[in-house]
Amino acid sequence: MNEDLFSEHIPLMRPWLGEEEGNAVRDVLASGWISLGPKVAELEQKIAALVGAKHAVATNSATSALHLAMQTMGLERGDEVLLPSFTCMANANAVLIAGGVPRFVDIERDTLNLDPADVERRITPRTRAIMMVDQIGLPADLDALRAVADRHGLLLIDDAATAFGGKYKGRYVGGHGVPTCYSFHPRKMITTGEGGMLVTDNEAWAERARTLRSTGASVSDLRRHQAKGALFQQYFESGYNYRMTDLQAAVGVVQLTKLDRMLEQRAEQASLYGELLARFDEVRPPHVPAYAAHAYSSYCIRLTPSAKVPAEEVVRRMAERNVSCRRGIPPLHFEPVFKEEMAGLHLPETEAAAQETMFLPIFPGLLASQQRVVITALERSLLS
Ligand SMILES: Cc1ncc(COP(=O)(O)O)c(C=O)c1O
Known part of the structure; x- marks a missing residue:
């Protein structure tokens, strides 16, 4: 290793x-x-x-x-x-x-x-x-x-x-x-x-x-x-x-x-992120409908209109603070391989989500103390 x-x-x-x-x-x-x-x-x-x-x-x-x-x-x-x-x-x-x-x-x-x-x-x-x-x-x-x-x-x-x-x-x-x-x-x-x-x-x-x-x-x-x-x-x-x-x-x-323990840990980590993010106007935690139990294979947050820094820039700033995040999923209909065929296709929710979402670290073994470091880094990275 x-x-x-x-x-x-x-x-x-x-x-x-x-x-x-x-x-x-x-x-x-x-x-x-x-x-x-x-x-x-x-x-x-x-x-x-x-x-x-x-x-x-x-x-x-x-x-x-x-x-x-x-x-x-x-x-x-x-x-x-x-x-x-x-x-x-x-x-x-x-x-x-x-x-x-x-x-x-x-x-x-x-x-x-x-x-x-x-x-x-x-x-x-x-x-x-x-x-x-x-x-x-x-x-x-x-x-x-x-x-x-x-x-x-x-x-x-x-x-x-x-x-x-x-x-x-x-x-x-x-x-x-x-x-x-x-x-x-x-x-x-x-x-x-x-x-x-x-x-x-x-x-x-x-x-x-x-x-x-x-x-x-x-x-x-x-x-x-x-x-x-x-x-x-x-x-x-x-x-x-x-x-x-x-x-x-x-x-x-x-x-x-290990699946049950993995799911349990991820659910606990998601819950802690949810608590820590509650005071942020700029960020919304993931929505979980009543019909679903989320596996939290990733933890995706969404920036709200109160956020003054775009998600991509937040991801860059988090990297400078030694926290690896990931930008939201880029729409496939904008990829060069599809661009010509899909010209004129407008998917408003997809395009907004791509701009406004980003992923925070989540994995078995991630400590609560590390999650607090992530959230402090996020707080600073959101400052305009
Ligand atoms: C939603 C989704 N479907 C399919 C795949 C493809 O998985 P694999 O790399 O095992 O082919 C991925 C991989 O990232 C994925 O996120």
């Missing part, structure tokens, strides 16, 4: 990794089976059972899990997919890789998640799917979005990359019967270094996703190994290499045992 990376400042995020993950990786190395195998299957079973989904398919990222979700659900070349612009490029990438056409939709001012009314307004005869995103760890209003999808016969996919451990109406995201994808990147709730997972109740989609994630082979490497090479694979369609390794899955299995 390179301590220098984290020693001199308060980082935005730091994964909670220890000896136990190291031991788990060593055991896998000693077993001789290091890629997709029994540890991946164990992680899949544990996560499916935890969130209340029938099937789980581990992948090498959430991007690939989203791709597999859309392909197995039957998205076809040229189909339009409605998704937020206030999200990471991976969402649009997954749509494009699946042959779809991304169409951006505005968000709600308070939750920063898809606005179901704007989703409905933007449906065209070419729309095939809605990709909802539980942004920043906050579950989106699934029932409202599912109602829109049902009314118009659209597919619904839930990107819970940042919201593993978050709950919608008392149940984990992923446990509501909608194909849902998680990310295990180090900035997410639990990590496997890189990694992702698709959970679904649809057995046929899960089986096809398993085949597609590993070249399209009808027989997995593990089953061939167990049959001592006497089983032969066939290819009914071409696939990918989206395999998670057993080394990664072993880390994930250990991380899962």
